[in-house]
Amino acid sequence: MKKKTFIIANWKMNLSLSDSSNFLKKICKFKMPLGNLFEIVICPQFLLIPNLSKLLGSIVKLGAQDCHYATSGAFTGDSSIKLLKYFKCKYVIAGHSERRILHKESNIEIKKKVTLISSEGLTPILCVGELLNERKKKLHKQKIISQLQESIPTNLKNIIIAYEPIWSIGTGTIPSVYEITEVTEIIFNFLRKYRNHTKFHIIYGGSVDSKNFKLILEIKNMSGALIGGASLHIKEFKKII
Ligand code: PGA
Numbered sequence: 001m002k003k004k005t006f007i008i009a010n011w012k013m014n015l016s017l018s019d020s021s022n023f024l025k026k027i028c029k030f031k032m033p034l035g036n037l038f039e040i041v042i043c044p045q046f047l048l049i050p051n052l053s054k055l056l057g058s059i060v061k062l063g064a065q066d067c068h069y070a071t072s073g074a075f076t077g078d079s080s081i082k083l084l085k086y087f088k089c090k091y092v093i094a095g096h097s098e099r100r101i102l103h104k105e106s107n108i109e110i111k112k113k114v115t116l117i118s119s120e121g122l123t124p125i126l127c128v129g130e131l132l133n134e135r136k137k138k139l140h141k142q143k144i145i146s147q148l149q150e151s152i153p154t155n156l157k158n159i160i161i162a163y164e165p166i167w168s169i170g171t172g173t174i175p176s177v178y179e180i181t182e183v184t185e186i187i188f189n190f191l192r193k194y195r196n197h198t199k200f201h202i203i204y205g206g207s208v209d210s211k212n213f214k215l216i217l218e219i220k221n222m223s224g225a226l227i228g229g230a231s232l233h234i235k236e237f238k239k240i241i
Helices: 017-028 046-053 081-086 097-102 107-119 132-136 140-151 177-194 213-217 234-240
Strands: 005-010 038-043 060-064 089-094 123-128 158-163 199-205 224-227
Touching (some): 017 038, 017 046, 017 234, 046 060, 089 107, 107 140, 140 177, 177 213, 224 234
Parallel strands (some): 038 060, 089 123
């Protein structure tokens, strides 16, 4: 059986109400040659979600870029998983490097989010990845293993792990096939060995575009990509698909 391929758009804090609606309407009309072997997921900023959830066809799924680890409470400025579920989100990103760095999110907090997302029946997309100086000092392996160890609960049902080297996000620089393969293997072996009840997929994120996507997909155990910049332009996104 052929493996499933995920094309996940991380729109970050971009696109207006009308631009995002037009974008989604266009993707919903795409002809998908391989049908259900592909999962196309759009992760817009929170305030776009209610409107986009009304426009979903069968081709595209909705995801969120974050959620709080509690279902409700005194958490000013946060958003709850219950509402994300109500608005038909099936996926939630947890631990994106922009949240880890700009919002000081720790592995402990991310693990609580991953646990909640999964217990509510949604799929967590956990981001892991190293800084440039960690790679230069050959500390990337250690960094990624500790992120996996500390953010993935045991007995989790399913998860998508996105390997996103921080130095590659939004820079146009992508690691070599060898470097991505090495990390994919680390993630694969970790999950097989220490989280063997968890169904998982591994994807790559960081400057993915229509030119490099095919090469990335050919990597062993690679199931797709988390795409930022290139997912904001309909022509480019269509080319990737
Ligand atoms: P990029 O972003 O594709 O613009 O590098 C990826 C991400 O941050 O998920």
